[in-house]
Amino acid sequence: MLKPRQKTPDLAINLVNGTEWKLSKQNPEAFTLLIVYRGLHCPVCKKYLEELQPKLSKFHDLGVNVIAVSSDTEAKAKETYEEWDIADVPLGYEFPIEEAREWGLFISKGIKDEPDTFIEPGLFIIRPNQELYCASIQTMPFARPGLDDVIGAIKFVLNKDYPARGEA
Template sequence: MIKPRTKTPEIHIDLVNDTKWTLSDQKPEHFTMVIFYRGKHCPVCKSYLETLQKHLDAFSKKGVNVIAISSDTKDVAKATYEEWDIDGLPLGYNFSIEDARTWSLYISEGVKEEPKHFIEPGVFIIKPDQTLYASSIQTMPFARPRITDLLNSLEYVINQDYPARGEA
């Protein structure tokens, strides 16, 4: 488990727009928000990321960089980007199961049409020095923090200079 106020693992990830993204290269005014999602097979993820996309400008105005990452292959991730209404959302793919475990993410075995193994959702809010501010990790596709709740909470956190909690 990554404790708040401690450095997070590094992320180097390929994006569907054929660029690369590195966590330590991010220079947000306030935070980087990394959202791990289950993959294209998940209708709850589709809804979550489409809602996130609608609020990208609001996150940006608050000084928050956003990325969504899955363990999907390049082809599947590119199809996700084309088929879902998530234009403008940085979308990373091929996040390994081993790397997911370093982030304390849950891993599921696929059933029916799902991939053999995939990561369960997680939201990580990371300070510019790459230390963890807050996280929410799920074992299922539901029970994620609502996007609007995240926006409202971040506004309070930023305005009140509220410290990371849960470090003890």
């Protein structure tokens, strides 16, 4: 199980803009915010990422790099990017299920119009040295941390130099 103050696995993922994003190559001033979403099939994910879009500048102002990833195929991720109002959200695809398990994420078997298997949501705040600061991991699309709450928490952490917790 991945714990705070531990180095996270590296993550290399393709983005819908044709570039590759690699966690170990990130150099944020404060943190990287990795948001894992279920995929195109998820209306709750659509709402969450569309709420993220206008808040990106607040994260950037705090020195936080943001990325959203799923296990969706390239075609589905590009459809997500085109259909959802997320023009400035870096969107990654084909996050391997096996790697998601290394991050402690939950995997679901699809029902109805869902993919055969997919990754349930997670949110990770990662220090520039790739050390996990905190994580929120869900077993279904509900109960995600509010983005305004995350922004407020990051402000607090940076102002108070608050240490990562949960490592014991």
